[in-house]
Amino acid sequence: METADPDQVLAPGRADLEKMRSDPSLWSELNYEEADGVEGYPVDGNGVRRAAVLWAAQYDRRPEDLDLLRHLLEQETINHQAAHLQGISDELRLAVYLVVRWIDSTDLKRIYEARFANFDTWFALSGIPLGDLSRPGREPVWDPAGIRRWVKEIGDVAFPKRIEEETEAEWARRARVQGMAAEAKAFLLRMLQTGPPDTGLLRFLQYELSRIGEFAEAAGVQRLLVARDNNRPYGTGSALCRLSELELRCGNLEDAWRSLRRCVASLENDEARKLGHRPWRQLGIARHVVAQHMEIVLASAEHYPGLAHEVVTSGAALLDELADAPPALLALACDAALSLSLRSMADRYDQRARGVSATEPAVVTPTSDDARG
Known part of the structure; x- marks a missing residue:
């Protein structure tokens, strides 16, 4: 029987993250690529692999990864722009957080595009301070103090830095997303047995x-x-x-x-x-x-x-x-x-x-x- 081990869930993403760090020419392997979904709707053929890299980067944060993280955010945004059923994934939220936490004004356009990727992202990411965007034609405003508050009050809580602080429900979801059914089951059953x-x-x-x-x-x-x-x-x-x-x-x-x-x-x-x-x-x-x-x-x-x-x-x-x-x-x-x-x-x-x-x-x-x- 498989054990509920986060390291098993993170292993594929960690391996890919090291590859991307060593050779930026490989970043295109994580690009949005339309593929046929099992339910007949188009899906992102590289979405799972890109998600695994983001999960690995959540617990291994390095300044030199910022350009890679920007690339991943851009691809997640494209994915949500193309999404047949709209919605917002935890991976887009994570990608936004991993980029904005560096408080770099050059990322304003990326953050803005992520928020307006579709109808649901507009609401789900509305807490990120970008100025008054309620009227057509309004331009986003860089607010570093507001961004810092959002990172501390929302991002740091939703995406902890230490593996031990992550929820077992999230590990179960990540295992399922990667097709690790036995590992997902182990996490779920452990949740049932804790009380x-x-x-x-x-x-x-x-x-x-x-x-x-x-x-x-x-x-x-x-x-x-x-x-x-x-x-x-x-x-x-x-x-x-x-x-x-x-x-x-x-x-x-x-x-x-x-x-x-x-x-x-x-x-x-x-x-x-x-x-x-x-x-x-x-x-x-x-x-x-x-x-x-x-x-x-x-x-x-x-x-x-x-x-x-x-x-x-x-x-x-x-x-x-x-x-x-x-x-x-x-x-x-x-x-x-x-x-x-x-x-x-x-x-x-x-x-x-x-x-x-x-x-x-x-x-x-x-x-x-x-x-x-």
Whole structure:
């Protein structure tokens, strides 16, 4: 089992940092380079490697690195200018901090461009004093005293100089970003074992464990959340729906179906007690619940058809109560029905997805035509 060791996480970045220090001609290897992302969006092909160098530089600060750090900041800015989904990364914040902490007026333009890289960076970096930029045409103003305050009050706190002062959550994130799933898991589990975790920490751990494919561990954390997420309307039901998703990812079909039934019962109970301001079937959770039904059907249809028929019956009944079911959900229901050769049901949801009126009721039990396949 891997240990939770920051040095392992830093090793690739440290090696690259030494290479960059020895040969500036290699800096271009860290430039922004558009590549195809796994979700279909363009990503920065060198982003992870550049991030690792920034992490290494955070704990090994040398004046002679300033030009390299400026280059990394410029590339991070380009990355955020090109970002399909906007946003701001911790690495842009770190790059800004590592440059501005030297209080050099020649960096004013770099800082300004980083702040205005996209809509989200404009807000996230608004604490850096650059003068009044609220009106079009205003030029940034160099404010060394203000920069020093920002470095001391914000930057030094967010980006500590000593490895021992960094949070384990950050080490887990950095390990995940680099594809070090075992190391990330070690940090996350150590966080879970250090004391009674609060709800926010449990949500973070569940999310991070899921992102590295540790669905059984994530489900264990989610079970703790189910017992705690009861102080908001439909909270327990939402937590149970997520637990069902994780159990399905583990291949535990019976557990996933059991949790989903508990989810619906909890949602119905909250509604009956008027804990929610709106009926749960009118909220987004209803779509998630129906989708989870259909995902279980698809996973169980081949080897556990009895379970699949039970689940699709429940899911179809809920789906038929949703007046605004989106086409993607109807298409998923169509696929689930086809996996059980329920062609009448599949046709009905296909027609709804395409906006065609369908008055025929949902057929869950196979008809003679269905049975002939």
